Amino acid sequence: MKHIFSLLILFSLLIQGCIGDDFVDDNVEPILQITTTPDTLALGSTFQFEAMYLNNIGAQESVDVQWESADQEVISISSPDGLAQALQIGSSTIRASYQFDEKVIEDIIEIHVGQNTVDVLQSKSGTIETTSFYTLKGDFEFIETEEGVLLDIAENYEASSGLPGLYIYLSNNPNSIANALEVSAVDVFNGAHRYDIPNVDFEEYQFIVYFCKPFNVKVGQADL
Amino acid sequence: MKKYTKYILLLMVLTIQTNVFAGGPWPQNKGKGYFKLSEWWTVFDQHYTDLGKIDPNLTTGIFNTNLYAEYGLTNRITTIVNMPLFSRNYMNNLRSATTSEIIIPGESINSVGDLDLGFKYGLSKPGAKIAVSATLILGIPLGQTAGGSLENLQTGDGEFNQMVQFDFGKSFQINNIPAYISAFTGINNRTNEFSEEFRIGGEIGLGLMDSKLWVNTRINAVESLKNGATAETVNSTSIFANNTEYLSLGFEANLYLSKNIGISAGFATALRGEIIAAAPSYSVGVFLDLK
Numbered sequence: 001m002k003h004i005f006s007l008l009i010l011f012s013l014l015i016q017g018c019i020g021d022d023f024v025d026d027n028v029e030p031i032l033q034i035t036t037t038p039d040t041l042a043l044g045s046t047f048q049f050e051a052m053y054l055n056n057i058g059a060q061e062s063v064d065v066q067w068e069s070a071d072q073e074v075i076s077i078s079s080p081d082g083l084a085q086a087l088q089i090g091s092s093t094i095r096a097s098y099q100f101d102e103k104v105i106e107d108i109i110e111i112h113v114g115q116n117t118v119d120v121l122q123s124k125s126g127t128i129e130t131t132s133f134y135t136l137k138g139d140f141e142f143i144e145t146e147e148g149v150l151l152d153i154a155e156n157y158e159a160s161s162g163l164p165g166l167y168i169y170l171s172n173n174p175n176s177i178a179n180a181l182e183v184s185a186v187d188v189f190n191g192a193h194r195y196d197i198p199n200v201d202f203e204e205y206q207f208i209v210y211f212c213k214p215f216n217v218k219v220g221q222a223d224l
Numbered sequence: 225m226k227k228y229t230k231y232i233l234l235l236m237v238l239t240i241q242t243n244v245f246a247g248g249p250w251p252q253n254k255g256k257g258y259f260k261l262s263e264w265w266t267v268f269d270q271h272y273t274d275l276g277k278i279d280p281n282l283t284t285g286i287f288n289t290n291l292y293a294e295y296g297l298t299n300r301i302t303t304i305v306n307m308p309l310f311s312r313n314y315m316n317n318l319r320s321a322t323t324s325e326i327i328i329p330g331e332s333i334n335s336v337g338d339l340d341l342g343f344k345y346g347l348s349k350p351g352a353k354i355a356v357s358a359t360l361i362l363g364i365p366l367g368q369t370a371g372g373s374l375e376n377l378q379t380g381d382g383e384f385n386q387m388v389q390f391d392f393g394k395s396f397q398i399n400n401i402p403a404y405i406s407a408f409t410g411i412n413n414r415t416n417e418f419s420e421e422f423r424i425g426g427e428i429g430l431g432l433m434d435s436k437l438w439v440n441t442r443i444n445a446v447e448s449l450k451n452g453a454t455a456e457t458v459n460s461t462s463i464f465a466n467n468t469e470y471l472s473l474g475f476e477a478n479l480y481l482s483k484n485i486g487i488s489a490g491f492a493t494a495l496r497g498e499i500i501a502a503a504p505s506y507s508v509g510v511f512l513d514l515k
Contacts, residue, residue, distance in 0.1 A: 017312065019331070022269070022318050022319065023321040134273050161454040215271065217280055
């Protein structure tokens with residue numbers, strides 16, 4: 001009997017699980033995005049353009065961005081610092097590019113030159129969709145504010161209240177919350193509600209991600 | 225109080241049920257007993273959602289070293305104890321498949337688990353054709369309820385529950401092979417905003433090799449009354465979803481190595497469920513049967 005108990009205790013010690021590794025497929029296409037997007041520059045003014053490079057896991061990296069203006073007579077821009085000067089009434093496209101591994105990624109915006117600088121607060125809308133077998137759906141509007149951004153979720157929003165520890169993030173990787181901003185624990189499961197998110201640039205994040213902390217798994221997402 | 229992972233406890237309940245119900249409706253005779261030291265474990269990377277569908281989760285492991293005991297206080301009253309002496313709950317590291325960097329570090333906790341203390345009373349007289357018993361089981365919360373940096377590791381649910389159940393059973397022979405069939409039904413009254421549960425189950429067993437090897441299969445069901453807290457009704461999303469349900473199927477073999485001592489091995493899995501792991505659980509143990 002002693003031997004049997006000893007063997008069981010030994011067996012128990014041997015099979016007590018060790019922490020292993022799970023892997024999440026978090027590979028994304030690198031992107032370059034111009035994050036300062038005025039609608040109109042005042043004639044004769046200067047403007048500092050900025051761009052954000054997100055690598056293959058959606059993390060921001062500092063890189064040397066090349067800046068070009070399609071019409072140097074309307075807007076001139078120096079590279080790589082991105083300092084632009086509005087020279088003439090009209091329009092020009094501004095191109096930011098970054099070359100790596102023989103690939104070039106770019107972002108292009110159109111900028112006007114007028115009598116005054118016009119920087120319109122922006123907004124965009126989309127739909128939250130489940131990526132799991134938990135109910136999660138609803139429309140939203142993502143609105144730039146003076147303080148940051150406002151995530152305004154519509155009346156048709158619905159989320160499973162059976163799901164524990166649901167959190168909402170802003171992320172640049174749809175499959176990972178690494179480098180993401182945790183917005184809030186979710187405590188509304190039906191109907192309209194909103195999140196004021198200060199100190200966030202309108203173009204800073206690409207995705208809304210709903211993540212279940214207890215299961216450590218993504219539940220839903222929306223493109224921004 | 226943080227209770228991210230009550231589904232884990234439900235899994236523990238699964239194995240506790242396996243043990244507690246092992247005696248069926250037959251109380252121990254006075255001064256006789258049954259004692260078992262066993263190891264139970266499950267490792268799962270998917271779970272049933274509240275819609276009964278299967279979703280992935282970070283790989284989670286639960287290991288319990290249990291001491292189970294039945295002892296006959298009288299010929300009709302048996303006391304039952306199930307104590308997870310050592311309970312371990314862990315979650316794997318979550319790593320980037322692109323960079324191999326750790327996104328969420330794995331964690332584990334080790335402690336004792338929740339104690340189950342029960343009393344079984346034989347409603348039928350010893351030797352009756354159909355044995356009937358009533359059992360009261362008290363769940364004493366001794367385990368850890370919120371371990372790890374995310375407080376999503378548990379070895380106990382933090383609630384004191386009281387379960388009343390009735391067992392019915394009949395022993396018989398099939399071609400001179402001893403056999404039994406039993407069933408139970410019960411209500412589990414839970415505190416701390418957990419939903420009450422209705423439980424029902426059945427078991428068939430056969431005694432092979434001159435009753436040296438007993439094999440059985442069990443089917444258990446738990447239906448939540450869905451009157452407890454959810455993430456919507458409590459002002460915190462940290463509480464794990466209540467209202468878990470399952471239908472489980474289990475098999476167990478007990479081999480007597482001598483008149484009183486034997487070894488056992490078991491297996492159970494959920495056939496359907498809501499907010500419960502979608503993976504089998506296993507157990508091995510040694511027992512002492514003081515007949």
